Amino acid sequence: MKQLKFKKLNIEAYKPGRSSFRKFKKIIKLSANESALGVSTRVKKVISNKNLNFSRYPDGKSKELRNEISKKFRCDKEKIICGAGSDEVIQMLCQLFLRPKDEVIVPQFSFLMYRIYAKIVGANVIFAKEKKYKVSVPEIIKKITKKTKIVFLANPNNPTGTYLTKMELINLRKKLRKNILLVVDDAYAEYMKSLDYKSGLELFKNNENVFILRTFSKIYGLSSLRVGWGYGSRRIINALNIIKPPFNVNDVAQKAAIESLKDKKFISRSIKHNIFYATKLKNFLNNYNISSNEVSANFLLLDFTNCKLKAKYFYKKLKMKGILLRSTENGYRIKNMLRLTIGSKKRELKIYECNKKYI
Numbered sequence: 427m428k429q430l431k432f433k434k435l436n437i438e439a440y441k442p443g444r445s446s447f448r449k450f451k452k453i454i455k456l457s458a459n460e461s462a463l464g465v466s467t468r469v470k471k472v473i474s475n476k477n478l479n480f481s482r483y484p485d486g487k488s489k490e491l492r493n494e495i496s497k498k499f500r501c502d503k504e505k506i507i508c509g510a511g512s513d514e515v516i517q518m519l520c521q522l523f524l525r526p527k528d529e530v531i532v533p534q535f536s537f538l539m540y541r542i543y544a545k546i547v548g549a550n551v552i553f554a555k556e557k558k559y560k561v562s563v564p565e566i567i568k569k570i571t572k573k574t575k576i577v578f579l580a581n582p583n584n585p586t587g588t589y590l591t592k593m594e595l596i597n598l599r600k601k602l603r604k605n606i607l608l609v610v611d612d613a614y615a616e617y618m619k620s621l622d623y624k625s626g627l628e629l630f631k632n633n634e635n636v637f638i639l640r641t642f643s644k645i646y647g648l649s650s651l652r653v654g655w656g657y658g659s660r661r662i663i664n665a666l667n668i669i670k671p672p673f674n675v676n677d678v679a680q681k682a683a684i685e686s687l688k689d690k691k692f693i694s695r696s697i698k699h700n701i702f703y704a705t706k707l708k709n710f711l712n713n714y715n716i717s718s719n720e721v722s723a724n725f726l727l728l729d730f731t732n733c734k735l736k737a738k739y740f741y742k743k744l745k746m747k748g749i750l751l752r753s754t755e756n757g758y759r760i761k762n763m764l765r766l767t768i769g770s771k772k773r774e775l776k777i778y779e780c781n782k783k784y785i
């Protein structure tokens with residue numbers, strides 16, 4: 427019997443942070459770095475408007491949304507492309523830049539979608555070692571070959587929560603060949619308050635060899651609507667627009683994203699909430715010898731090396747209480763650690779209760 431033939435995909439499919447667990451109708455999901463405060467009331471208003479029209483195609487160019495983005499972030503609207511999540515922008519970039527056997531460099535413990543989309547188009551993914559779970563510029567430089575096309579990194583990085591400083595990032599770009607694209611994923615930039623940090627967008631707005639990724643899935647709370655954007659040279663954006671599916675971002679998503687940008691109060695409240703609870707949780711867990719990265723994005727990578735409990739045990743115990751954390755063992759391949767998203771006040775209190783019982 428002749429079988430249908432398709433590409434051999436030697437790829438581990440992306441496994442999202444768990445969102446359900448049998449016994450529980452209402453679980454506390456701290457496994458996907460979603461917004462602790464949900465969405466702004468302005469967004470709620472827009473998406474509950476009875477006059478939304480679902481029978482028309484959306485604006486394929488996301489014109490109004492790009493306008494709002496360019497106003498808010500003081501950048502050129504012609505250099506923006508919107509995607510169904512920044513996910514889709516990563517996919518389009520890989521389609522545009524990579525041929526089979528080309529090389530892509532990613533840090534050892536980086537966001538999984540870079541390697542997945544790069545492999546799908548036949549590129550080889552080269553891992554650069556990290557130092558104490560932090561991206562290492564020298565290690566990235568070591569991995570460059572003639573075939574290197576793209577270096578991907580998230581800053582701060584998911585799942586490690588560490589970040590390259592402004593100077594380190596500038597230094598990395600300086601050391602890369604001009605014809606290597608540096609992709610800086612700013613997914614958590616809004617949460618960052620460290621003085622030595624600058625987002626990719628702030629640093630490289632006018633750099634032809636850097637491409638920036640941004641998302642509405644995190645601080646803006648629109649994960650389910652799938653909206654993100656990319657920022658790069660007009661030449662790259664024009665080419666990406668040929669690859670882009672014609673109606674990739676739906677109308678509700680565009681409208682919600684526009685509103686979410688306008689609610690400054692919601693954003694500053696989210697930032698304050700995050701710093702307060704991330705610090706509180708970090709200190710609380712430190713008392714039990716569970717260490718973690720410095721407070722940066724809306725999650726902590728918990729390290730159980732010095733704790734008498736194993737990460738796996740802690741994960742199971744919390745799961746039995748209906749609290750879901752992200753295991754970093756599969757996919758990221760980080761042992762004896764767990765990623766904890768900073769949730770809402772009520773959720774945090776639940777964690778405190780549980781810890782007191784089990785640790």
Ligand SMILES: *Cc1c(COP(=O)(O)O)cnc(C)c1O
Binds near residue numbers: 513537580644653
């Ligand atoms: C969550 C996350 C994203 C966002 O992906 P979307 O497709 O926009 O939901 C992008 N990059 C990193 C590093 C992330 O953690």
